[in-house]
Amino acid sequence: GESVGLHLPTLSVQEGDNSIINCAYSNSASDYFIWYKQESGKGPQFIIDIRSNMDKRQGQRVTVLLNKTVKHLSLQIAATQPGDSAVYFCAENMRSGYSTLTFGKGTMLLVSP
Amino acid sequence: KAGVTQTPRYLIKTRGQQVTLSCSPISGHRSVSWYQQTPGQGLQFLFEYFSETQRNKGNFPGRFSGRQFSNSRSEMNVSTLELGDSALYLCASSLGDRSYGYTFGSGTRLTVV
Numbered sequence: 001g002e003s004v005g006l007h008l009p010t011l012s013v014q015e016g017d018n019s020i021i022n023c024a025y026s027n028s029a030s031d032y033f034i035w036y037k038q039e040s041g042k043g044p045q046f047i048i049d050i051r052s053n054m055d056k057r058q059g060q061r062v063t064v065l066l067n068k069t070v071k072h073l074s075l076q077i078a079a080t081q082p083g084d085s086a087v088y089f090c091a092e093n094m095r096s097g098y099s100t101l102t103f104g105k106g107t108m109l110l111v112s113p
Numbered sequence: 114k115a116g117v118t119q120t121p122r123y124l125i126k127t128r129g130q131q132v133t134l135s136c137s138p139i140s141g142h143r144s145v146s147w148y149q150q151t152p153g154q155g156l157q158f159l160f161e162y163f164s165e166t167q168r169n170k171g172n173f174p175g176r177f178s179g180r181q182f183s184n185s186r187s188e189m190n191v192s193t194l195e196l197g198d199s200a201l202y203l204c205a206s207s208l209g210d211r212s213y214g215y216t217f218g219s220g221t222r223l224t225v226v
Contacts, residue, residue, distance in 0.1 A: 034215065043117075043203050043217035044156075089156065099144040099207045100169050101215060103156035 008087060010108045019077040019111075023090035023104045028071065030092035034101070035064060035075045037086045044089060047075070077109075085111045115140065117206050117218035125224045131192040134221045136204035138185050142216075144168075144209025145187040147179060150201040150220070159202075162187050163209045194225045 013019050025033065031052040036044035050057045050064045050073075057064050063076040073090050087108050091101040118137040126132050138145050147159040158171040162181035179189040185206075191198055201220045208214065 036217075041219075043119075043219045046214075046216065091156075099146050099161050099163070099205075099209050099215065100158050100171075101146070101148075101156075101205070102158065103148075105155050 008106050008108045010110060012110045012112065013080050015080060015082060015111055015113050017080050019080045019084070019109060021075045021077075021088050021107045021109065023073040023075075023107075025071050025073060025090065025092045025104070026102065027092060027094055028068075029094045030102075032093040033064070033066060033073055034091045034093075035062075035073075036089045036091060036103075037084075038089065038106075039086045047088075080109075080111050082111045082113055085109055117204060117216050119202075119204055119218035119221050121221060122219065123222045123224075125226060126194050127226055128194055128196060130194050131190060132194060132223060133188050133190045134202055134223070136187045136189075136206075136218060138187070138204075138206030139216055142206035142208055143185055144207045145181055145185065146205045146207075146215070147187070147189050148203045148205065149173070150203060151199075156203070159189065168209075191223075196225050199223060199225045 034049040035047040037047050038044045048059045048062050048064050050066050055066050061078045065074045087106045089106045090104045120135045144163045146161040148156050150156045160179050161169045165181045176192045181187045203220045205215045205217045
């Protein structure tokens with residue numbers, strides 16, 4: 001499949017390391033945030049979400065941290081695996097009631113065996 | 114349950130032509146949103162349809178239009194194609210009632226020559 005983005009920030013890690021991907025969101029009115037993973041030739045795949053009344057949420061091997069003061073999100077992936085190699089996007093949704101997501105530019109994660 | 118289905122997967126069109134893309138949402142989902150993904154601009158919101166009504170629209174020219182049918186299936190149309198319209202077009206479905214959960218299809222890769 002074709003690349004989803006050129007000149008994306010890239011994070012290179014070794015298999016088994018923990019990865020941290022950061023995202024600055026744009027709108028202080030946003031109250032819902034999602035991390036997506038996108039592999040080449042595929043659509044974005046949901047990883048984990050968090051609402052603005054929380055500052056941390058954990059899933060299986062993933063944790064999302066939300067800092068509303070500085071409008072910052074991070075995605076932590078524990079024990080990173082080669083299958084985690086992909087582009088990761090954060091997305092925000094505002095309190096408008098509409099299903100509109102604003103996406104960040106994305107970060108490419110490369111995991112070496 | 115079946116995921117979001119987008120057809121066709123690939124399209125090649127000539128400048129000046131028009132194109133129609135289709136999206137079938139997850140059963141029970143009433144909201145369908147469309148996004149354009151390019152290497153330069155990333156993922157950008159086009160429009161959202163909920164119960165056959167356009168509920169929100171992004172900053173795209175009027176050449177981009179869409180509609181939603183009573184069974185929630187959606188189509189988007191691009192008229193008078195330009196080279197810059199070459200992109201991956203993604204649709205996402207959700208319940209649309211702020212219960213959240215957005216699921217993306219695999220996209221339609223449009224190439225304009």
